[in-house]
Amino acid sequence: MAAAPRERSTFLGLLPWRERTAVAQALRTETVGGLVLLAAAVVALVWANSPWSGAYEQIRDFHFGISAFGLDLSVGHWTADGLLSIFFLVAGIELKRELVVGELRTPATAALPVIAAVCGMVVPAALYAVTATAGGGRLDGWAVPMATDIAFALAVLAVLSTHLPSALRAFLLTLAVVDDLGAILIIAIFFTSDLNFVALGGALAGLIVFYVLQRFRVTGWWWYVPLGIATWALMYNGGVHATVAGVAMGLLLRTIRDKGEAASPAERTSHLLHPFSAGVAVPLFALFAAGVGVSAASLGEVFTQPEPLGVVLGLVVGKTLGIFAGTYLAARFTRARLNPDLAWADVLALAVLAGIGFTVALLIGELAFPDPSDAEHIKAAVLIGSLMAAGLAALLIKRRNGIYRRLCEEEERDDDADGIPDIYQKADSVHGGAGADR
Template identity: 85%
Template sequence: MAAAPRERSLFLGLLPLPERNAVVQALRTETVGGLVLLAAAVVALVWANTPWSGAYEQIRDFHFGIPALGLDLSVEHWTADGLLAIFFLVAGIELKRELVVGELRTPATAALPVVAALCGMIVPAAVYAATVTAGGGSLEGWAVPMATDIAFALAVLAVLSTHLPASLRAFLLTLAVVDDLGAILIIAVFFTSDLNFAALGGAFAGLAVIHLLQRFRVRGWWWYVPLGVVTWALMYNGGVHATVAGVAIGLILRTTRDKGETASPAERTSHLLHPVSAGVVVPLFALFAAGVGVSGAALGQVFARPEPLGVVLGLVIGKTLGIFAGTYLAARFTKARLNPELAWADVFALAVLAGIGFTVALLIGELAFPDPAASEHIKAAVLIGSLIAATLAALLVKRRNGIYRRLYEEENRDDDNDGIPDIYQRADTAER
């Protein structure tokens, strides 16, 4: 007797209720943070292009810290190397959650978003490389257009007032998590200065102690906060970008609940730090990283020089082609099938939206181009590329917003007011 054909999983279908609740909670914070981020970026751009730009530069370049510990940094570097470690700590926790209970927990469910994210990193880098090679430029910035800024992307959706279904938002979130992991690996491998092995050894020792504290169920912030700060400082002095310490700690924290626990250590940490990361850390980074001159001459340089042009094309064209093609190929050659309520136009819109590369793209741009003049051109390219991607995505999403609204309302209808959407109760009844 022939075996029954294996049922294909539904891509962008109804999420399991616990996963949906986790996604909704995470994206609510990201959306609010994204709006604050958007406001901070606008303030930085306006401030840097007014007669008071000198005051902006004085604040941005003001140094303070503890020179004896190698921590005498400017305000800009404190936000990029210090505060942004909190952002990557939260990213590490989100990645751990996806690996343990989310979309990345099994190869079958992980294949599609992972392939899409990988293609969404490789193709932009290839577009950048092709552009600068043709123009005789430098390949140093190949990693800049690889990053997607989930908070900025969700802020664009919030401004549009779109009723995007949870499945589409979850796909975007999963893409961003894998994207963040790729960016972290790139920063750790390709953007390290001269290594201080003694300091790095101390940083790894700190991570090992945190792991042991987690394993033996030791609780209390007074253990973890000092250890985390010391590990961060040692990682910085070790020559590896200090944000790597943040994601390493996030991956170490336990995400599964013990018997009797209402929340795991990772859940408690994320609950405390996610609003700080989204609402304070990332906007402050944007405030001191996005302040670039946008005169006609400066904007002309973006399209006249191969490096910034490669960044723009990588974000707008490379991201779109990479994510859409990767998603299509994964759905074509795996067991996944597209939700019949949605169309490939929806996937294409998300692929365009993923071209918004802001926080991590600006960070990699600073690392890849230490020269201030070159860095300014790359920052301007990131802003222009992100603006173009946001505008195109807005047009595409608006065209489909009526369908999104219907799906959103069906997904959230709760006629019996029991706190559980009716669609999940119908699904449970159908299974029985």
């Protein structure tokens, strides 16, 4: 007797209710933070190109801190090394959630978004390398166009007043989460200098203590805050970028709730820090990282010098080709069936939107090009590439917004007013299970 053919999974289909609720909560915070981020970037550009640009540079380069601990840093470095560590802590929590209860928890569900995200990192890096090599430039910036800025992308969607279905938003979030993991690995491996193994050993010991405290269910911020700050400082003095400490602690936080527990430590920490990360930490970093001088000559150099041109092409062309091709091939390889209510044009629009690489791209640009004049060109390229990707994505998404509006209305309809959309109860009757809890 022949075996029954394996049922094909649906790509970008209806999210499980719990997953959709968690994704919606995360994206709501990111959207508000993205709008603040957008405003901060605009302020930085206007300020840096105004008669008060000298004041901007003085504030950005002002040093303060504790010299004895090797922490006498400029305001710009405090935002990059300090505040962004909170951003990466939240990113680590989100990655842990995806690995434990989200889209990345099983190989079957993880394969497609991981392949898409990896292709979306490899192709931009390769395109940058080809462009830089062909123009006789430096390969240092190969990692700059690899990262997607989820907050900036969601801000674009908010400005457009789109009705993007939850499955598309969740896929974009998963891509960004995997991107963040790739970025932190790249920073940890390729952007380390003058390693101090004593300090790194202290940072590792701090992470081990952090894990033990979690293991034995020790609670109380007075344990974790001093330990986290000490681990961060030791990581910084060890020569590894301090943001690595943030993502490591995020991955160590317990995600699964114990019996009778209202929220896990990861959930509580994310609830407290996510608004600060999205609304304060990342915008302040953008304020002091995005302030580049804009002139006809500087804009022209973005498209004539190989390194910034490679960044622009990597973000606009490389991200689109990598994510779309990776998604299409992975769907064929895993025999996934695209949601019949959507089209591959929707995946293409999402791939273009993922070319908005702002926060992490600016951070890697500063690390890859420590010379201020070189860094200015790379920052300008990141801004121009992100704006081009945002504009193209806006055109593609707006063209399909009528379809998205209809799908969102179906997802939100709750005629019996029980708090759970009717579409999940229909799924419940079809599958014979608890549709809202699937």
